[in-house]
Amino acid sequence: MIEFRDVTKQYPDGTVAVDGLDLTVEDGKITVFVGPSGCGKTTSLRMINRMIDPTGGSILLDGKDIRESDPPLLRRGIGYVIQHAGLFPHRTVLDNVATVPLLTGAGKRAARARAAELLELVGLPQEVARRYPPQLSGGQQQRVGVARALAADPPVLLMDEPFSAVDPVVRDDLQQQLLRLQSELDKTIVFVTHDIDEAIKIGDRVAVFRVGGRLAQYDTPSALLAKPADDFVSSFVGRDRGYRALGFLTATGVPVAPVATVPAGGEVARAREALVDGWAVVVDEERRPLGWVSAETLSQMDGSVDAEQLVSGGSLFEVDSTAGTAGSLRNALDAALSSPAAVGIAVDGRGAVVGGVTAQTVLAALADARRSGEVPG
Amino acid sequence: MNAAFAWLFDPEHWSGPTGIPARILEHLGYTSLSVLFAAAIAVPLGAVIGHTGRGTFLVAGLSNGLRALPELGLLTLLVLLTYVGLLPVVISLVILAVPPILAGTYSGIRNVDRAVVDAAHGMGMRSSTVLLRVELPNALPLVLGGIRAATLQVIATATIAAYVSLGGLGRFVIDGNNAGPGSPDGYPQMAAGAIVVAVLALVVEGALALVERAVVSPGVRDAARAGRSARMRRRPTGDVVENPI
Amino acid sequence: MNIDWPWPWLERNLDDIAEATGEHLFLALLPVLVGLAVSVPLGWAASRWRVARGILVPLAGVLYTIPSLALITLVPLALGTRIIDPLNVQVPLAIYTIALLVRSVSDALAAVPREVTAAATALGYRPVHQFLTVELPLAVPVIVAGLRVAVVSAMSLTAVGALVGIGGLGQLITEGFLRNNGVELVVAIALIVVLALVIDALLLLVGRAVTPWVRAQRGTGASA
Structure with a gap:
């Protein structure tokens, strides 16, 4: 469980990226942070693994304040997937996936065996293991990114707009795969996107942020469509929300x-x-x-x-x-x-x-x- | 250190045919003569190679090959093969100045946006007009960069050329060395000469940078800066070489 | 000029030539190594802090501009070394190497994609470990390119030291010139050129061997 308690992030120039965020991310669910650019969704995500430290409030991971953890050790227990995957261009696909097991002290052989399992899990053929990331398509790179984040079997997975740089068909594929993986793995996933459709499609719970870093609404996708909290949420959710809400009712x-x-x-x-x-x-x-x-x-x-x-x-x-x-x-x-x-x-x-x-x-x-x-x- | 500055600021050393001002003029004379000759050869050659794309190997080969050739070796060999005098030295200096100008002109022409060149052809310009009116003006920053690098290379090598009896500022270093480090005209003279050469090189570099800024069209300048920093590196003696990455 | 059949002279002077060659390599290569070692932290600083870059890059440009003979001559003035000290040549060569490489290293480190460094941090690398195993390896191709220029230039510039009495193959050049011995002159020049090109080729090969990913990328025409 990840708890944000009155979390604020203000930069030295006075910009407030996140303003008094109170929110609890449930275990084993996909929680989506969504909102327009500048709403603090990515900042909030990056505070969970201490890529950014808040200026106020506290974040608890399983009841423990994350400020008490050494950042590198904390991060090794939290998977992280970003846009463009961020793969290491100088390491083979297999070694990219083996990164965290190696960092946490696994032997080379064990780490690579684990990496090979994960490549299979995300649906990549064995022959890509020896290639270098730039030799892969965007969708394949993104799958490797997911495999790398899962390699140490972390209970928590952070995903920062992971599918926004691939074309719509591939994106749909990756989303389906994520849902399939999640049904098997039951990770606690925090997923950032600016695309409300993606949020509604994959989220168990969706947090809508407004510019200035304030949480506008935190609800299930169907509730978000049926009962937007205010005009901002209703306009962000879009004109067709009534029609899209039908998607949550069986026929x-x-x-x-x-x-x-x-x-x-x-x-x-x-x-x-x-x-x-x-x-x-x-x-x-x-x-x-x-x-x-x-x-x-x-x-x-x-x-x-x-x-x-x-x-x-x-x-x-x-x-x-x-x-x-x-x-x-x-x-x-x-x-x-x-x-x-x-x-x-x-x-x-x-x-x-x-x-x-x-x-x-x-x-x-x-x-x-x-x-x-x-x-x- | 004081002895060097005492030598440098001694009024006696600032007058007459072997004084510092005369040596500076000599040095600048050799330099401009050699660079002019080199430019007269390398700019047209680089322009034609860049425009036609034929003879590219010459550009890369010359700058790579000549970087390994010791300047001192080239000077002494040419003098030994001919005679002690101005001509063999100027020939050496021209040989060393050609590659950077050639490389600068060539990459300057090559870096001109292909769409601009296509547009020029599309408007009905002849090939020669495209080269003179479109490609060369756009290539100017890199051409001038090559000339600047060549000039610094020549200033440095002309200093060394004092060893084979050339005049100029190298004389103070060579004569001081010959006088023996202990003598009053020894190391102080060498150091004073070295200081003047260093200052001259920096001043010329600065002046050429100003010329470049005045001559190049502002529209071209900004575009060229990005390409240059990424693609060109300068070697210690001031030679522009294309980065082998 | 007197160019005889070279073998008799070569045979008589083989020991001297070997000694001068060894000395030349020592004079030229040690400063390049030292320069490389200094450039990596400086280049890292320049890539990280704008102030450091604002000082280091223009300074490198100025040092580059100073002619080699002038710099060699000024070392005793600045450092108090004796007039014939190998350092008088080695310090300028190290300076030129640093001036060249600081910029290469800084540009190369700055060119490492942000998402790659962010990913490394998020995976739990500690800063020094991340620099050594992620950022520095990615900068290697550019650093090797700069190193090749530096080492070839150093090989040829070392000869200038002979003008102020410092050994190496440059001394064979001045000696050959003074004695009107063309063989000695040509042998010295050829050794410098050939050794420089051999070292250059070795660096190229080593650079390729330690960066297998670069060729893999080129093969597909994909960009990083």
Whole structure:
């Protein structure tokens, strides 16, 4: 557990980077510090491993004031990942990851064996171990950075905008991987970002900072979206916050109606009869959706339903609640809105079509949830 | 130390054809003569190599090879091969002054923003016009840097050349040494000569820095400074060499 | 000028030549080593404190500008050494080396990416350990480049010491000149040039051997 108690950081020129911060970071959770630049989020993070010392207040790590610890020793017990990874360009990837075990006195062989395990854990192939960091892509470097921070198995991991210098696709990948790692490792992670979407996606708890180093709100992502504390938080969280909040509600309560399906390769005449409201979903042998057909598209096909000439469908959402992988209300609504037939396709865990939902049914389900107090209004 | 300054400020040593002012003028004379010759050879050559990209090996080869050649060896060898006189000494000085100017001009032309050169061609300038009107003015800071380095190299080597009977400020050091350290015209004379040479070098360096500032277009100056500090290093004798990193 | 078939002269004087060569190497290389040892802490200071840089870099520029013979001549005045003391040559060579390397070291250390030093600190390095195992190794390529220029210049400048009676291969040059002995002159020049180039090549190879990451980076064309 990391406790900030009335922590203040003022620089000699008078700038206040952090102003009276009171906050408790829970064990085994991902806590995200988010805010515009100059809000003191990075300063707060760097005070935890004493890269910066506060000018007022105290920080407790597991009940012990960190000022009583020798900084290098304290840091060896806290993993640290930064933007651009900060890998040592003069050491191989393997030796980069082995850094902290070596510092803490492990033998070279043991340290390297541990490093090799970690490279595997973060999903890097063994052959990168002998390369030097500049020979790796940005995403790979960032994975090495995470591996290096985890090498000594520290209970606490600090991540300072670790994914902001990579392209969106790679970033998404790295975020997924972090969540997967966290589900296995249960570290206490403090994560700094300026991207509210990233904060909401990966945080168990999110601390929103405002310029001047004051904490504006500290809450779960869903509460942050549903009940922003003030205008600053609501504008920082963004215009679509109501819509994004749907992402935290499962779609299990949405009634799924039957939807018209026709097999790919079937007769056009039969398909024409099967249309409901002018549309039908074309499925393969496993009932997986391929696209939509309307009376108009069917009139351009001769004989059988041609999988090459379909109207492409919208997003899908999963309703297999038994596997615990049910989609959110946001997924359901998006599926309905993005569908050419205005019907969102619901699929099961194997991807087979089970039915459809309309925007109206999704919104009705939301209204029910509100009435029953399941959702804060 | 007092003896050296006493010798230096003795009015007797400040007049006549072997006095300090006359020796300073001689020294400056050899220096400007040699640097002018060297520049007349190295600036056009460096410009053409930089412009065409042909003969690059010559630039690197000359500055690397000549850095290892002892100045004293070159001077004595040329004099021994020919005769005792001004010409072999000036030839040695020119040989030593060419590489830094060549390297300066070459890198100056090479460092000109390729987009600027493309734009000049795109506007319909001939190749020679591009070189004279665009590349050379932009290369000026490095060309002048090369000339400055060459000048300091020549001032230093001209001092050594007193050993092969050249006039100039080196005479005081060599004559003092020949007179024997104990004599009143011995070490005091050497030290006084050395002080004057050191001061002359610093003054010339300062003056050339001022000239550079006055001549170079302000727009070019700032851009060049960054490139120069990163890419060029000066060797102890004042020679500009391209850093081998 | 008198250039005979060189072998008889070489054979007769092999011992003297060997002795002069040894002396030359001692005169030239020791100051470079000392200069290197002094430059690293000075360069570190210059990279760390703006005030130190503001003093050291211009001072290095001024010292560079002073002609070698003048500096050699002025050492006895400044340090009180005897007129023929090896220090009279070695001190100026050390000064030139320091003047060259302080700037190289400081630039190279300043060029170490901030995220690398921040990462090292955050991983728990102590300052001295971090300097020796992270920052200094990353500065090695630039330092070696400066060292190569310094050592080659030192080899050729050492010859100037012969003008004020200090030994080494420069003495063979002055002796050959005075005796009109072309063989002696050419042998001395050739030895200086060849030795300088050999040491230069050795430094290049050692520099490459201790910085394997530089070549790996170049191979991919990636930048650090």
